Amino acid sequence: MLASELLAYIKVKKIYGDIENIDIKYISQDSRDIKEGTAFICIEGSQVDGHTFVESAGDKGASLFIASKDISDKAGNIPVVYVKDTLKVMALLSNVLFGEPSGRLFMVGITGTNGKTTTSYLINHIFEENGQKTGLIGTIHHKIGKKIIPTKNTTPVSVTLQGLLKDMVEENCDSCIMEVSSHALALDRVIGCDFDVAVFTNLSHEHLDLHKTMENYARTKELLFTQLGHTVKNGKLKTAVLNIDDEHSREYRLHTPAEVITYGINDKSADFYADNISFDDWKMKFDLHFLGDVYKIETHLVGVFNVYNVLAAISAAYAKGIGIEESAKALKSFTGVGGRMEVLHTDKGYKIIIDFAHTPDGLLNVLKTLIKVPHKRIITLIGHSGGNRDSSMRPDLGRIALENSDEVVFTADNPRNESIAHIVEGLISDCDKTNYTVIEDRKEAIEHALKMAGEEDIVLLAGKGVEPYQVIGNEYLPYSEIDTVREILGRM
Incomplete structure (x- = not known):
């Protein structure tokens, strides 16, 4: 689609350069993802500002820049269209370019x-x-x-x-x-x-x-x-x-x-x-x-x-x-969703439940359900995302785990750059119960919980579900809760 036709859908804009013969085939906010005929949209995010990657996008062949801040010193000879809200414009233009x-x-x-x-x-x-x-x-x-x-x-x-x-x-x-x-x-x-x-x-x-x-x-x-x-x-x-x-x-x-x-x-x-x-x-x-x-x-x-x-x-x-x-x-033929109240039966007579519950309400719903199932003990393993995530829910999350479980194992769940000790400090801050253990490595914590379990116990592994990674520092490390459990059970 010609740039002039595409940009006709945006009323408030200022254009610098000749766009009449530019054919836009693709839109990208990532300077690493530039193809022939790409309009590069500069998105100012909480951690990265796309306006700083204009030169890189231009070097890779971007045909047009759409920005909300002055990039005249970086754009070279490539036309620039200035708009008020690049996030909104990206959504509108993507919808049009892909044919609604x-x-x-x-x-x-x-x-x-x-x-x-x-x-x-x-x-x-x-x-x-x-x-x-x-x-x-x-x-x-x-x-x-x-x-x-x-x-x-x-x-x-x-x-x-x-x-x-x-x-x-x-x-x-x-x-x-x-x-x-x-x-x-x-x-x-x-x-x-x-x-x-x-x-x-x-x-x-x-x-x-x-x-x-x-x-x-x-x-x-x-x-x-x-x-x-x-x-x-x-x-x-x-x-x-x-x-x-x-x-x-x-x-x-x-x-x-x-x-x-x-x-x-x-x-x-x-x-x-x-x-x-x-x-x-x-x-x-x-x-x-x-x-x-x-x-x-x-x-x-x-x-x-x-x-x-x-x-x-x-x-x-x-x-x-x-x-x-x-x-x-x-x-009647729906068997469930992986990592959502997923049940694993063991030859030791206890059940393992893998669930994505990571909010107070979600965890309480799961534990209320498990309490109604015949069992001897409930052993809950849980952590909380670290870094710049919402830490205000930690007191409720920890209290719910401690009050509705016989044993709790606190461990890592995407700790990012925050220490497990600091995360656990928040989790136990609103409850005086001491029925918990702290094991920082999630795999070691799961093995500890499974070794603790006996016949008719329930082990709830909360927070990860089928999430395919564990965020340690700034790295997304491959991780599978179900594979981890199976590997541990195989050794046990």
Whole structure:
């Protein structure tokens, strides 16, 4: 696309140089990723400022610079376009350059503190079981049809995101199910994404390193619903799917122009309401009430928090036009998500649970579920991200672990440049219980926990799930919780 045509979508701009004959084929914010016909967008981040890499991008062949600060001394003869907000402009131009791909997909966006990944996998499974070819964008990986793409960010930067959506369209996907993080909303990564359904799971303490207050965090999540619009797409109006039991849904409901579907357990006025919840032998059943009818739901997932995830998925599928019976049938073959309440049985008679729980609310939900399962002891292994992450949740996280476990092992979980001793100091600061051990190396800590376990005990390994790395200092070191456990069990 000619630069003049592409930039016509940006009203407030100042152009230096001749752009009339420049053909833009690609957009990049990374000076290491420059191809023929690249528009290099200078993004000022919290740690790196793209304006300082202009010369490098120019040397590699960038055709155009888009900036918000003066780069005239670095740009040479390459044209420069100055705009007010390069993050927003990158999202808008990426959407246009890639042909507005989200408009050709049934888009489901899921936001909330906990449950996004499981809910996205549930929706994906229901859609696939009902004949849809799907794309998936989320924490564990991205997926286009059957192709799996590794990832670091829950929601990728806008240019990467729009490229993924374009690939989904070219692979004839019908739908895209996307986890939408608060970082993505705050940093304008999903601008241009035309969502059909927006799902809210819940809101609890997390990411205050970015948002500073819970009120700011809640308002950021709300953007997914206020931006949803009230237009008809694919013959249907947009839909907001809200957890009625979370207080923030009241505000989101008032501020979205879309039709609202509610789900819940405590509030019987929910459109999709669950009761008679029971589980045994790591299976769960409940009654689903909708418009006066009752549906029997069975799933291999356990825990009240997973009832909410299932309700959210059924609600989103209903908004897509998939009947409740069809969703219920699909759920019976859903076996779970790796690293989310993943159960490993051992020949010593104890069970190992691998779960991503890394927030107070998430950890409490998991431990409440495990307490209801027949057991002798619960041994919990947990740490907390170090560095510039939100350390204010540490007292609650440690207290919940200590009060709901028989033994706790504190260890590393992406400590970055912060000492384990300092992290543990925060974790134990709000509880006088002493039922804990500190072992800095996570592999050694897991081995200690497994050697401690006996018949009918439960060992909960919390915080990592299937995250494929451990951040030590500034290095992302390859790591697999499940492989670590299997290697230790093999030796034991």
